[in-house]
Amino acid sequence: MDGIDTRQLVLDPQTANDYKGKVDPDWCPGCGDFGVLNSLRKACLDLGLKPHEILTVSGIGCSSNFPGYFNSYGMHTLHGRALAVATGAKMANHELNVFVTGGDGDGYGIGGNHFTHTARRNVDLTYIVMDNEIYGLTTGQLSPTSSLNMKTKSSPHGSVEFPFNPVTSAIMNGATFVARGFSSDTKHLTMLMQQAIEHKGFSLISVFSPCITFNHDNDVGFFKPRVKKLEDEGHDTSDWKSACEKAMLWGDTIYTGLFLHVKDRPSLGAAEPVLADGGAISRRPLGLSKEQTDKIISRMM
Amino acid sequence: MSSGQFDFSLAIGGAAGQGIATPGNILARTFTRRGLWLNAYNAYQSIVRGGHIFLTMRISDKQIHSHGDGLDMLLCLNQDTMDRHLRLMGPGGRVIFDSDKIKPGEVPEGVQLCPLPIKELSNKSRNKVIQNTIALGVINYLLGLEFDVLENALKLQFGRKGDAVVEENASAARAGYDYAAESFAPYPEPLATGPKPLALWTGNEALAMGGAAAGVKFYTAYPMSPSTGVLHWMAQNARELGIMVRQGEDEIAVANMAIGAAHVGARAMCATSGGGFALMTEAIGAAAMMEIPVVFINVQRAGPSTGVPTKTEQGDLWQALGASQGDFERLIVAPTDALDAFRTIPEIFNLCDQHQCPGIVITDLLISEGTFSADPDDIDLQPEIDRGEIVTNGAANGEYLRYELTDSGVSPRALPGLEGHAHVVATDEHDQDGVLISDEYTNPHKRRHMVEKRARKIANLVDKIAPPELEGPADADVTLIGWGSTHGVIKEAIALLAEKGVTANHLSIRWIVPFHAETVIDICDAAKHTIIVENNYSGQFHRYLRSETGLTIDGHIRKYDGEPFMPHHIVDAVLEQVAGRTTHSVPYQEIMV
Numbered sequence: 001m002d003g004i005d006t007r008q009l010v011l012d013p014q015t016a017n018d019y020k021g022k023v024d025p026d027w028c029p030g031c032g033d034f035g036v037l038n039s040l041r042k043a044c045l046d047l048g049l050k051p052h053e054i055l056t057v058s059g060i061g062c063s064s065n066f067p068g069y070f071n072s073y074g075m076h077t078l079h080g081r082a083l084a085v086a087t088g089a090k091m092a093n094h095e096l097n098v099f100v101t102g103g104d105g106d107g108y109g110i111g112g113n114h115f116t117h118t119a120r121r122n123v124d125l126t127y128i129v130m131d132n133e134i135y136g137l138t139t140g141q142l143s144p145t146s147s148l149n150m151k152t153k154s155s156p157h158g159s160v161e162f163p164f165n166p167v168t169s170a171i172m173n174g175a176t177f178v179a180r181g182f183s184s185d186t187k188h189l190t191m192l193m194q195q196a197i198e199h200k201g202f203s204l205i206s207v208f209s210p211c212i213t214f215n216h217d218n219d220v221g222f223f224k225p226r227v228k229k230l231e232d233e234g235h236d237t238s239d240w241k242s243a244c245e246k247a248m249l250w251g252d253t254i255y256t257g258l259f260l261h262v263k264d265r266p267s268l269g270a271a272e273p274v275l276a277d278g279g280a281i282s283r284r285p286l287g288l289s290k291e292q293t294d295k296i297i298s299r300m301m
Numbered sequence: 302m303s304s305g306q307f308d309f310s311l312a313i314g315g316a317a318g319q320g321i322a323t324p325g326n327i328l329a330r331t332f333t334r335r336g337l338w339l340n341a342y343n344a345y346q347s348i349v350r351g352g353h354i355f356l357t358m359r360i361s362d363k364q365i366h367s368h369g370d371g372l373d374m375l376l377c378l379n380q381d382t383m384d385r386h387l388r389l390m391g392p393g394g395r396v397i398f399d400s401d402k403i404k405p406g407e408v409p410e411g412v413q414l415c416p417l418p419i420k421e422l423s424n425k426s427r428n429k430v431i432q433n434t435i436a437l438g439v440i441n442y443l444l445g446l447e448f449d450v451l452e453n454a455l456k457l458q459f460g461r462k463g464d465a466v467v468e469e470n471a472s473a474a475r476a477g478y479d480y481a482a483e484s485f486a487p488y489p490e491p492l493a494t495g496p497k498p499l500a501l502w503t504g505n506e507a508l509a510m511g512g513a514a515a516g517v518k519f520y521t522a523y524p525m526s527p528s529t530g531v532l533h534w535m536a537q538n539a540r541e542l543g544i545m546v547r548q549g550e551d552e553i554a555v556a557n558m559a560i561g562a563a564h565v566g567a568r569a570m571c572a573t574s575g576g577g578f579a580l581m582t583e584a585i586g587a588a589a590m591m592e593i594p595v596v597f598i599n600v601q602r603a604g605p606s607t608g609v610p611t612k613t614e615q616g617d618l619w620q621a622l623g624a625s626q627g628d629f630e631r632l633i634v635a636p637t638d639a640l641d642a643f644r645t646i647p648e649i650f651n652l653c654d655q656h657q658c659p660g661i662v663i664t665d666l667l668i669s670e671g672t673f674s675a676d677p678d679d680i681d682l683q684p685e686i687d688r689g690e691i692v693t694n695g696a697a698n699g700e701y702l703r704y705e706l707t708d709s710g711v712s713p714r715a716l717p718g719l720e721g722h723a724h725v726v727a728t729d730e731h732d733q734d735g736v737l738i739s740d741e742y743t744n745p746h747k748r749r750h751m752v753e754k755r756a757r758k759i760a761n762l763v764d765k766i767a768p769p770e771l772e773g774p775a776d777a778d779v780t781l782i783g784w785g786s787t788h789g790v791i792k793e794a795i796a797l798l799a800e801k802g803v804t805a806n807h808l809s810i811r812w813i814v815p816f817h818a819e820t821v822i823d824i825c826d827a828a829k830h831t832i833i834v835e836n837n838y839s840g841q842f843h844r845y846l847r848s849e850t851g852l853t854i855d856g857h858i859r860k861y862d863g864e865p866f867m868p869h870h871i872v873d874a875v876l877e878q879v880a881g882r883t884t885h886s887v888p889y890q891e892i893m894v
Contacts (some may be wrong), residue, residue, distance in 0.1 A: 006736055009699040021725070022736050052743040055565070060728075067725045068737060073717035076737070077557065078587050084554040087719070088561025088569065092519050097563065097716055101758060108776035172802050194538060239887050257601030274545050281545055282566035282716065286686050286696045287517025293682035294544060301334070301677065 007069050009051065016041040019051070021069040025109045032209030032220070033063050033130050033184035037070065037164065038127065040099070042186070043193035049097055057086040057105035062137045063130035063209065080110030083118040086125050087268075091227050097197065098125040105135050108144040108164050115211040118176035119190045122201045124267035129166065130183070130209035138139035140214035147250075150217055166206040167247035167292070171240055176262035178204035179241070180255065182227050183210070184220055192258060201267040209257070230257030237261040291293040305492035307337075310359040310369050314386060315378030318350040324437050325356045325672075325714075327454045327790065329501055331362045331446075333674045335496020340683070340789075341672040342865065343892035344565050345744070347526065347610040351646070353381055355894040356371045358672075361491040366789030368671075370869045374443070376436050377403055385893050387412070395485070397439055399432055410633040414484050414592050415439060422476045426469065433468045445491030448478050502675045503675060504668035505530025505572075507639040508598060509677075511646025512570045513542055514682045519562035519569040521547040521555045523577055526610045527666035528600035531572040544825075552577035556584035556597065560645040563588070564726065566691075568650055576603045576619045578624070586625030589755065591726040592704070592712070594653035594660070594689070596646065601665040603863045605868025612863030613666035615785060615836040618845060619814070622811070623660045630759040632660040633813040635785030639673045640680070647684040652765065654689040657711060663813070664838070667786045667865045690714065704734045706750055710757030724758025724864070763815035767858035771824050773806030779875055780828035784810040784842045787834050787866060794871035801872065801880055810842070818849045830876060831851035832856040856884040864890045 010018040019041035020094070027033050035134035049176060058064035058280065065114035067074025073096075076083045082100045090098045107115055107129045118127070134152060135141040141154035144164040151158050152179040170178045181189040189207065196203035208227070210219045243259035269275050277283055288296075311328070319647055325341070332339050337360045346352040355648050359369040371391055377383040377398040383405055383835075387396060400416030409415060417439060419432045426622050435454070441451040451474050459466045512520060522532040534550070539546040545562070547556035555571045570871025573581060578599040582612045588595045601617045601762075604608035613664040621633050634649055636642035642664055653660040690713040692701070703710040715722035725731075729739040730748055736745050740810040771780070773795060786808045795805045807820070808824055810854045825831055831854045838861040841855060858874040860866055870888030 006734055011697070011699055011721055022734060033596060049722070051723045052718060055717045058563070065737070068727075068735075070721060071358055073723050073734075074724055075591070076729060077560070077591075078583055078726035078728055081553065081557040081587075082583070083547070084557035085561035085564075087547075087554075088519065088521070088558030088563075089565045090545065090561075092562035092567035092569070093565040093718060113550055114554055117554065122468060145665065168842070175776075273546065274543055278543065280565075280718075281518040282562070283718075284518065284543060286518070286568065286688075288682050290543065290683075293514075295541075296513070296538075296682060297677050297680060300502055300675070300680075301498055 003298045011073065013045060013051065013080065013200045016045050019044055019071045021067070021071055023068055025084070026065065028213050029061060030212040031062070032132065032211070033066070035119045036128060036130050036189065036207050036209055039189040040070065040193055042190045044189070047194055047197060053097055054099060055089055055096045056101060057082045057089065058100065058104045059111060060091045061103040061106045062103060063103040063107055069259050074167070081114065082106065082109060082138060083114040083127065087118055087121070087123050090123055090125055091269065091272070094275055096123070100125055100127045101230035102129060104129060104131040104133060104143045104145045108166055112144070115169070116173045116224050119170050119202050119204070121268045122174065122176055122265055124202070126193070126196045126203045128205045129168065129204065131206050132209050132215055134211050134215040136211045136214050147217060155201050156259050164188065165247060166204065168244045170204045171244055171247070175204050176201035176258070178230035178260040179203070179205045179258045181205050181207040182223055182256050183207055185227070185256070188229060188256065195258065200262070201262070201265060202272065212272035219231070223261055226254040227230060227256050228253050230255050230259065235259070283293055303427065307362040307490065308359070308365070308369070309361070310357060310372050311376070312357045312386065313353060313376045313378065314353065314355045314382030315349050316381070316822040317345065317348055317354055319378045319431050321356055321378065323430070323649065324366050324433045324457065327437060327458050328440065328533050329672055330357060330457070331450060333501045334819060336497050336499055337362060337493060337497070337674070338365050338499065339672065339674040340365050340368050341668070343670060344864065345611050352392045353385070353516055353894060355382070355892070357384070362495055366792045367868055369467055370867050374440065378432065389891060390435060394527045395443060397436055404673070406650055413485070414445070416421060417477065417480065419696055422480055426474070428469065431469070431473045434473040435477035437475035439481040440601040441483035443477045443485060443621055444485050445487045448475065449777065451478070481703065488518065490595060499674040501672065501674055501681065502639060503530055503670060504639040504642055504664065505600070505670065505671050507643040508535050508572065508646060508662070508664070508669065509534035510680070510682065511643040513538065514684055515647035515650040516568045516686050517544060517570045518567040519545045519559065520871055521549050521558045521569070521571050522573065523549050523555050525574045525577045528572040528598065529670060531598065539629035542772060542788065551866065552580035553584065556581035556725070559595045559657060560588050560591070563593050565592070570596045570598065570646070572600060573838035574600050574602050574632055575604050575620060578617065578773065580641065583626070585631060585661070586627050587628065587728045588659040589610050589629045589631060590627070590728045591659040592755070593726070594650070594657055596649055596653060596660045598661065598662040598664065598670040604669065609863045611666070613836060614861060615665055615866050616841065617663060617843040621663050622814070622845065624661065629755060630814060631658060633658070633663060634811055635663045635813055636668065637785060637788050638807055639668055639671065642668055643680065647686065651685070651687040655711070656762060658758060659691065663785065665786050674836050692719065692722060693717065693742065699723070703735045704733045704751065704754070706754055710754045712719045759815065763817060766812050766815060768818070768820040769808060770815040771806050771808055771812055774804055775806065775827065777804040777806040777829070779803060779805040780825070781805055781832055781834055781871070781875070782810070783834045784807045784813070787836060790866045790868055790870060791834055793868040794875070797872045798875055801876065803875060805875065813845070813855070816849050821846070822850050822852060825850070830855050830879065832858060832875060834858045834866065837861050838864065858886045858888065860888050862890045864892070864894065
């Protein structure tokens with residue numbers, strides 16, 4: 001009756017399983033998010049990242065429970081606010097690898113404003129969105145990415161709203177690494193995650209991560225025959241126009257893979273002179289020097 | 302001017318865009334360098350061009366605590382200023398204006414007009430604000446200052462713009478000075494001199510400097526009057542002081558960025574006004590739940606909603622008390638003046654760090670945008686810094702409990718990046734190890750433990766905070782109670798009341814939460830006649846006082862027209878209440894600004 005068993009975290013992971021968090025996911029069996037979680041564990045193992053060097057930040061929703069299932073420092077913040085919290089954390093300690101995890105409602109709906117501006121600022125973090133085109137934790141309402149005509153509890157007669165396109169939006173907002181993945185193809189997703197983590201700037205991986213319980217329109221069976229990898233098509237990741245055209249396709253072919261990769265734009269941290277030297281500001285000594293205080297007072301005289 | 306003390310007030314009125322700030326700044330610097338105390342209040346509106354700006358500057362050789370009641374000098378830059386303010390000038394006052402453009406109207410008895418033929422004096426300059434410099438020359442002469450004082454001030458003000466600009470202004474100032482010498486008599490009492498030069502700052506600068514002194518490394522804000530001055534100071538000094546300054550896309554982002562920065566170990570602060578504070582409130586609860594120390598500043602302006610963006614009010618007390626859903630404590634402090642605002646920031650940071658909780662500084666436009674002198678020796682930019690319990694080593698075995706249940710309720714913080722202490726902080730209710738208990742693992746006993754743990758951190762905090770003290774004679778006829786920015790004006794009203802034969806003392810409240818209820822009860826129980834002074838309509842502090850103490854207060858003085866109290870407002874109200882004519886006074890704002 002004293003609750004659940006919790007796992008002791010592994011300090012120096014040798015296998016993907018060593019990136020398991022203190023508890024196991026409470027997601028529905030068959031949820032796409034398992035594939036995303038497993039892919040990130042594998043990507044971190046392959047990159048040799050230490051759990052204490054990672055900060056995983058999430059908002060609220062099924063997929064935002066992610067940090068609890070992952071061996072790293074974690075912040076399970078407010079609905080929609082993960083990117084803002086992560087921006088503050090990254091700027092205050094730019095030596096951390098910062099991951100942001102969450103869903104389509106959290107990131108593209110309530111958190112849409114921060115999505116725009118975090119992309120624009122090119123904050124060096126990896127944003128993994130588990131997009132199931134539905135609100136799951138609230139038991140099945142419209143999400144910003146729900147398809148036109150989709151019937152949900154909040155749109156019983158079918159949605160009349162045009163869905164949000166995360167990939168084109170991210171590109172238009174200035175994101176420098178924009179990719180789409182599919183939770184059932186963990187090998188491909190792991191590869192995208194590795195690239196995203198290594199990218200110096202804002203990286204988005206919007207993952208089709210189907211909800212087995214509330215979205216019967218866009219399930220694994222819907223995506224499996226449609227998804228095609230850009231890597232197999234010879235897509236030029238420096239061509240933003242072509243990237244947008246391909247990201248708009250939503251029919252027999254739905255592209256996954258890396259749409260856009262801008263390599264020459266400095267991240268916010270790299271552009272910020274305060275971080276030029278002295279290490280993470282969170283670790284710098286507090287207080288002002290005599291020279292600084294004298295200067296401040298002299299300007300007031 | 303009152304007896305025994307040099308006490309002089311001048312005002313400059315005009316439209317936005319007429320360049321009032323520059324002569325105001327030159328005069329303020331001249332006065333404080335001379336060692337005079339200064340208290341300036343700028344009444345303005347939320348427009349960039351036009352409208353009516355009215356800068357009141359009071360100076361004295363003794364410490365002063367408000368912008369005062371009367372004017373000795375008025376500089377009118379437009380007809381509107383003349384029309385609004387001439388009638389309020391008293392005997393001995395001088396009114397300076399451009400006689401080519403401005404007509405004085407009916408002049409009160411004893412007021413001396415100082416008309417200036419600006420066209421002639423400006424020597425056909427095309428500089429549209431040259432009349433301001435000419436007027437400075439006149440003002441300097443009337444105050445009995447040597448011309449070189451002004452010339453040096455102009456060099457300092459315009460030096461960066463090059464010799465030609467300095468020269469143009471110096472010759473215009475000379476023309477004004479010489480014209481005044483030929484045409485007007487100086488004030489009978491020349492400008493006093495203090496023992497040593499004083500510093501000059503605004504309340505917003507004081508808040509920002511308090512942050513810098515406290516070791517703030519992350520400052521974030523969305524521009525919002527009347528708090529934006531904090532952002533400006535921080536941005537200006539960021540690189541030199543190694544402070545990360547970020548302008549957020551909205552106050553929601555601001556508050557959450559501050560939480561992120563604070564969680565990884567930086568001292569993080571943000572400032573806003575009521576509307577922005579409304580957007581921050583969910584994050585304040587998040588900081589409380591995750592136990593992250595962050596300082597939020599709410600610089601109040603007249604509300605509700607957009608309200609009157611450039612006017613002052615104390616209307617957000619209950620917004621601060623109720624900021625965020627849920628049942629939790631947050632620290633709330635209301636600084637009493639600019640110097641106190643400066644000192645409050647390191648104080649609340651230490652408390653927030655020690656107790657791992659959010660803190661709210663609630664102040665208002667009167668302090669934040671006022672310009673004040675300060676004794677540089679009082680500005681301690683190297684205060685004591687206490688970061689509370691932070692884990693820097695210890696068992697790095699992965700068994701760290703972020704929310705370990707302790708007697709004090711405080712669990713040592715491990716900052717992200719420290720090996721062997723990985724954990725998740727959560728806005729969901731969680732167990733000692735950070736694992737959520739809000740979903741399928743619901744456990745009422747654990748929930749109760751965590752609620753009590755968070756409450757325990759704050760429970761004894763009141764002992765760390767100095768209790769409020771009664772200022773003035775214990776057996777006074779009247780006890781005036783105020784909170785935050787009304788401190789100065791109440792203090793001055795008390796001195797004026799003494800001249801009218803009414804003795805009053807003063808209970809000034811800084812700390813709202815935690816609240817020294819026992820002390821306040823003792824003071825009020827011993828008082829003969831209690832009156833609360835508040836810059837709002839509904840008596841927000843009165844309601845809070847009753848909720849914390851059960852006290853009944855005898856009278857109320859409330860002002861909610863957007864303008865701050867002037868000493869005579871309180872004096873007149875106290876006199877009518879002491880005479881038994883009313884228990885609720887709403888002072889009339891005579892100056893139309």
